[in-house]
Amino acid sequence: MKVVFVGSGNLATHLATALHEKGICISQVYSRTTSNAKMLAEKLQTTYTDDPDQIVQDADIYFYALKDDALAEFLKKVNLPDAIHVHTSGSVSISIFRELTYNYGVFYPVQTFTKDKLVDFSTTPICIEAANSLVEEELIQLAELLTNKIYNINSEQRKVIHLAAVFACNFSNYMYDASAEILNDAGLNFEILKPLISETADKIRTLTPYNAQTGPAVRFDKNIMDKQIAILKPYPALKKIYKLISKNIYLRHLKK
Amino acid sequence: MKVVFVGSGNLATHLATALHEKGICISQVYSRTTSNAKMLAEKLQTTYTDDPDQIVQDADIYFYALKDDALAEFLKKVNLPDAIHVHTSGSVSISIFRELTYNYGVFYPVQTFTKDKLVDFSTTPICIEAANSLVEEELIQLAELLTNKIYNINSEQRKVIHLAAVFACNFSNYMYDASAEILNDAGLNFEILKPLISETADKIRTLTPYNAQTGPAVRFDKNIMDKQIAILKPYPALKKIYKLISKNIYLRHLKK
Numbered sequence: 023m024k025v026v027f028v029g030s031g032n033l034a035t036h037l038a039t040a041l042h043e044k045g046i047c048i049s050q051v052y053s054r055t056t057s058n059a060k061m062l063a064e065k066l067q068t069t070y071t072d073d074p075d076q077i078v079q080d081a082d083i084y085f086y087a088l089k090d091d092a093l094a095e096f097l098k099k100v101n102l103p104d105a106i107h108v109h110t111s112g113s114v115s116i117s118i119f120r121e122l123t124y125n126y127g128v129f130y131p132v133q134t135f136t137k138d139k140l141v142d143f144s145t146t147p148i149c150i151e152a153a154n155s156l157v158e159e160e161l162i163q164l165a166e167l168l169t170n171k172i173y174n175i176n177s178e179q180r181k182v183i184h185l186a187a188v189f190a191c192n193f194s195n196y197m198y199d200a201s202a203e204i205l206n207d208a209g210l211n212f213e214i215l216k217p218l219i220s221e222t223a224d225k226i227r228t229l230t231p232y233n234a235q236t237g238p239a240v241r242f243d244k245n246i247m248d249k250q251i252a253i254l255k256p257y258p259a260l261k262k263i264y265k266l267i268s269k270n271i272y273l274r275h276l277k278k
Numbered sequence: 279m280k281v282v283f284v285g286s287g288n289l290a291t292h293l294a295t296a297l298h299e300k301g302i303c304i305s306q307v308y309s310r311t312t313s314n315a316k317m318l319a320e321k322l323q324t325t326y327t328d329d330p331d332q333i334v335q336d337a338d339i340y341f342y343a344l345k346d347d348a349l350a351e352f353l354k355k356v357n358l359p360d361a362i363h364v365h366t367s368g369s370v371s372i373s374i375f376r377e378l379t380y381n382y383g384v385f386y387p388v389q390t391f392t393k394d395k396l397v398d399f400s401t402t403p404i405c406i407e408a409a410n411s412l413v414e415e416e417l418i419q420l421a422e423l424l425t426n427k428i429y430n431i432n433s434e435q436r437k438v439i440h441l442a443a444v445f446a447c448n449f450s451n452y453m454y455d456a457s458a459e460i461l462n463d464a465g466l467n468f469e470i471l472k473p474l475i476s477e478t479a480d481k482i483r484t485l486t487p488y489n490a491q492t493g494p495a496v497r498f499d500k501n502i503m504d505k506q507i508a509i510l511k512p513y514p515a516l517k518k519i520y521k522l523i524s525k526n527i528y529l530r531h532l533k534k
Contacts, residue, residue, distance in 0.1 A: 032492070089497070089499060090499065090501050090502055091499075091501050113502050113505055113506070132470055132471065132473070132474050133473065133474055133477060134474060134477055134478055134481070134490075134492050134493075135492065136481060136485060136489070136490055136492060138485065139481055139484065139485060139490075141477065142477075145473045145476070146473055146477075147470050147473060149470075171470075171473070173470065179464065179466060181505070181506075181509060182460060182461065182464040182466060182509065183461070183466060183470060183471075184502075184506075185460060185506045185509050185510070186456075186457035186458075186460045186461045186466075186471060187457070187471060187474055188493055188494065188495075188506060188520075189453045189454075189456045189457040189460070189516075189520075190453055190454050190457035190471045190474060190475050190478070191471075191474050191475065191477075191478045191492070191493065192491070192492060192493030192494075192495060192496070192527070193450075193453040193456075193519075193523050194449075194450035194453040194454065194475070194478055194479075195478055195481075195482070195487055195490055195491055195492070196487075196491065196523055196526070196527050196530075197445045197446055197449040197450040197453065198445075198446050198450065198482050198487035198490075199486075199487035199488050199490075199491060199530070200442075200445045200449075201442035201443070201445040201446035201487075202442075202486065202487050202488070204438060204441060204442045204445070205438065205439070205442045208435065208438040210435060210438060210439060210442075212486075212487075214388055214403050214405075214427075214429060214439060215388065215439075215442060215443060215446045215447075216482070216483060217388070217389065217401045217402055217403060217427070218388050218389055218390060218443055218446060218447050219446050219447070219450070219479050219482060220401070220479055220480075220483075221389060221390055221397065221398075221402075221447075222390055222446070222447045222450055222451055222479070223450075223475050223476055223478070223479030223480075224476075224479075225390070225392060225395050225451075226451070226454050226472070226475060227472060227476075228394075228395065229392060229394065229395060230455075230458065230468075231451055231452075231454035231455035231457075231458050231468075232455050232458070233392070234390075234392055234395075234451055234454075234455075235448070235451055235452065235455060236288070236390050236391065236392060236447070236448060236451070237390075237444055237447065237448030238444065238448075239444075239448060240448070241345070243345060243346065243347075245346050245347050246346055246369050246440075249369055249437070250369070250437075250440075250441045250444060253437060253438065253441050254441070259526050259529070260445075260526075262522065263449075263522060263523065263526065264444075264445075264449075266518065266519060266522060267449050267452055267519065270452070270515050270516075270519065271448070271452050273515070274452075274455070
């Protein structure tokens with residue numbers, strides 16, 4: 023089976039590398055940024071192009087791992103060869119391919135991909151959506167090379183999962199970042215919070231996040247909250263976030 | 279060495295249990311809530327009281343693990359016996375003991391303590407502050423029974439650490455909770471996000487949170503953000519949080 027990757031960002035890099043390591047032949051990498059295409063192609067010991075017209079036409083599966091806007095733009099410019107075409111986006115509907123080809127689908131790993139950080143695909147859920155059972159079988163076979171957490175998820179559900187992932191991953195990471203900023207400015211080392219961050223993430227493996235909630239806001243300890251808001255005086259943005267999230271934690275736990 | 283615990287909440291329960299397991303004699307538990315005092319005392323095979331006047335006077339160390347307001351109130355009501363007195367609060371200054379006794383300090387574990395979830399103290403940092411070197415030595419010895427991550431931290435620094443911990447732990451847990459709420463309402467299982475949450479927490483062991491940031495906001499993918507804000511229509515509070523945090527992620531990464 024020959025696979026072409028359109029895109030060379032973090033998701034493309036990690037997914038293509040993982041498939042390559044499982045013996046899948048990545049026959050070409052396309053990126054409009056030549057240096058990125060080249061870098062990923064070298065990693066995969068394959069060829070690359072930065073010209074949409076030079077994309078090989080004989081692959082079995084074309085993976086599109088582009089930003090949503092870029093994917094829509096790209097699909098306007100090319101004629102899709104007769105093959106399976108899949109995108110990897112949480113927020114783009116499967117129907118983006120509908121007018122362009124017959125065999126298409128979505129292959130969405132629910133994971134965060136960062137430069138310089140290996141990802142364990144064996145624990146990564148992969149959400150599959152397919153235009154027909156032929157595509158579904160192919161995508162499940164590919165996914166099974168990487169993980170046993172395979173979900174059939176339609177486009178509406180996938181958008182919800184992607185939104186939830188923004189909260190659970192991007193926004194929680196921003197909370198780490200805010201804490202690191204506060205500590206660094208006070209000459210303190212972020213290292214001291216790492217065990218707490220691990221434990222916070224670990225807790226929700228056995229408790230619901232609702233039951234795992236601790237801190238001054240959930241017990242409405244106004245004394246501590248007022249003191250902490252005072253410390254945040256030099257950080258107007260974080261102060262606003264502190265007040266808004268504290269209020270919401272309190273209200274959420276008041277309700278039940 | 280005989281230790282009395284004043285308080286029977288999550289921190290008191292986990293810390294007293296951990297010290298008990300290391301062979302420290304917890305000679306009494308006090309709580310104004312009789313049933314809580316009794317429950318913890320049974321766990322520690324010791325005695326309890328709900329009457330401040332019945333607290334034993336012959337212990338070597340008194341641990342105060344109370345809410346900040348309750349600690350201030352409690353200390354007004356009692357005469358402290360000649361012993362070491364320490365509180366476990368991130369946000370209360372060591373000076374709360376200054377007028378009351380000579381040997382006092384702070385023993386603050388940087389951790390989140392929840393009912394029904396064991397905590398690994400060996401990885402938990404403990405922040406020590408002491409009125410004098412005698413107290414410091416005693417507290418370090420106690421802390422060393424539990425962990426090798428012992429930090430000398432003064433009251434101002436501790437308040438900053440506690441504030442940072444609210445962001446890193448309480449607020450990131452709220453983000454998990456928000457994601458669980460969104461998924462549950464759509465009939466989807468929170469299970470699908472657990473590997474992502476683990477990886478997000480794992481990333482910051484080797485990357486700074488700043489460099490670990492991913493998602494639509496950091497790359498200012500307005501297309502996705504607008505779509506996600508639209509999905510959040512039934513969640514006005516989460517919509518407000520989404521907009522505020524996304525804006526701040528974007529601005530933070532624009533700055534550098």
